[in-house]
Amino acid sequence: xxxxxxxxxxxxxxxxNKKTQELVLLAILTALSLVLAYFHLPTxxxxxxxxxxxxxxxxxxxxxxxxxxxxxLSGLLIDFLLGYPQWAFFSLVFHxxxxxxxxxxxxxxxxxxxxxTLSMVGGYYLASRLYFNDLKAIESVLSxxxxxxxxxxxxxxxxxxxERIGAVNHVIKGN
Numbered sequence: 565x566x567x568x569x570x571x572x573x574x575x576x577x578x579x580x581n582k583k584t585q586e587l588v589l590l591a592i593l594t595a596l597s598l599v600l601a602y603f604h605l606p607t608x609x610x611x612x613x614x615x616x617x618x619x620x621x622x623x624x625x626x627x628x629x630x631x632x633x634x635x636x637l638s639g640l641l642i643d644f645l646l647g648y649p650q651w652a653f654f655s656l657v658f659h660x661x662x663x664x665x666x667x668x669x670x671x672x673x674x675x676x677x678x679x680x681t682l683s684m685v686g687g688y689y690l691a692s693r694l695y696f697n698d699l700k701a702i703e704s705v706l707s708x709x710x711x712x713x714x715x716x717x718x719x720x721x722x723x724x725x726x727e728r729i730g731a732v733n734h735v736i737k738g739n
Contacts, residue, residue, distance in 0.1 A: 590633055593622050597638035598645065605714070607707050615642060616684070616715020617722070619663045623680075624723035628667025635663025650695070658687035666716075681712050 597618025623631025639659030661683035668676025
């Protein structure tokens with residue numbers, strides 16, 4: 565009995581447990597999304613980040629639930645880390661929804677990508693109107709559309725490349 569109990573305890577600490585593998589993978593993808601958010605591309609109205617690359621990659625490769633988790637957590641955390649706590653809740657909701665909708669597959673894929681874009685770009689537009697004036701809110705549409713588009717394209721290309729080489733299949737499919 566003691567041996568069985570020790571094996572059960574050790575199961576929480578090794579990577580044979582499928583739930584542990586999935587949790588670790590989501591934590592790594594969230595951390596990578598945060599790192600990508602530190603890479604800024606300058607724009608006339610400020611800058612855009614590459615955080616959305618991680619959100620879209622996760623949604624395309626793993627699915628809607630995982631995309632929502634990585635999107636929401638990385639959006640929330642980056643706002644706290646960069647000193648914008650007033651945006652954290654909005655980022656949790658908008659990037660979470662973005663990841664969820666981007667993970668739609670099949671006949672709903674195009675609709676999902678449209679909703680993913682609208683949830684992020686439209687959400688930040690509405691939130692910007694709360695904090696700033698209409699002009700700033702309109703500026704946010706341009707930079708967020710660029711950020712979303714870069715994230716979508718690069719995330720898709722990365723997901724396709726990883727799918728081809730099967731780098732994460734052993735975690736997801738048990739291979």
